Amino acid sequence: MFTGIVQAIAGVRKAAQKNNGLVLAIEKPKGWKIAKGDSIAADGVCLTVARVIKGGYLVELMPETLKKTYFAKNAPEKVNLERPLRLSDLLGGHLVSGHIDAVGVIRETKQVGASRVYKINYPKKFQLLIVKKGSISVDGISLTLTDIGPAWFKVSLVDHTLKHTTIVSKKIGDFVNLEFDIIAKNLNRFMKYAKRTKRRA
Numbered sequence: 001m002f003t004g005i006v007q008a009i010a011g012v013r014k015a016a017q018k019n020n021g022l023v024l025a026i027e028k029p030k031g032w033k034i035a036k037g038d039s040i041a042a043d044g045v046c047l048t049v050a051r052v053i054k055g056g057y058l059v060e061l062m063p064e065t066l067k068k069t070y071f072a073k074n075a076p077e078k079v080n081l082e083r084p085l086r087l088s089d090l091l092g093g094h095l096v097s098g099h100i101d102a103v104g105v106i107r108e109t110k111q112v113g114a115s116r117v118y119k120i121n122y123p124k125k126f127q128l129l130i131v132k133k134g135s136i137s138v139d140g141i142s143l144t145l146t147d148i149g150p151a152w153f154k155v156s157l158v159d160h161t162l163k164h165t166t167i168v169s170k171k172i173g174d175f176v177n178l179e180f181d182i183i184a185k186n187l188n189r190f191m192k193y194a195k196r197t198k199r200r201a
Helices: 063-068 123-131 158-165 180-201
Strands: 008-018 023-029 039-041 045-054 056-061 076-082 102-112 115-121 136-140 143-146 152-157 175-180
Touching: 008 056, 023 063, 039 056, 039 152, 056 143, 063 136, 123 175, 123 180
Parallel strands: none
Antiparallel strands: 008 023, 008 076, 023 056, 039 045, 039 076, 045 056, 102 115, 102 175, 115 152, 136 143, 136 175, 143 152
């Protein structure tokens, strides 16, 4: 589990195809201790360290992971990194599993006061999972939904978030990884199950 509070930005040294999947060589942030088998979220995707190399580490993305993330469309040059949440840690953002639900597209950016507002399109089938003032993970960043529509939402990013994440380098038309709120997903699944059970009764 993660919190959506980005801990470092790292460069991607190399991206190579392997067995219908993708291998990324990611730089190791200064001061981080990384071992084979560790879980580290990269742009919101929970990935396992396959091998530690000089100055970095390798991760392998299977076809299923590629299908759900923007990595299949564009290999990143830099990624937001977060190590797993420990039980003793503060929950600064919201609970994030690292399992991406969909790929979003940045449709608009606008400066509003001291914040930068992003309008992002998402697949309409997920509209029951978003609620105004609710939480969402965008490229691994825990954000609050400031406005919502049938196939879009808006988030407002403060200067600190822009300076310490990769989203500031993304432009209109760029893709982002989306993970909807875990509680909303579980409630939605429960309601669907309850409706099916009621119809059978």
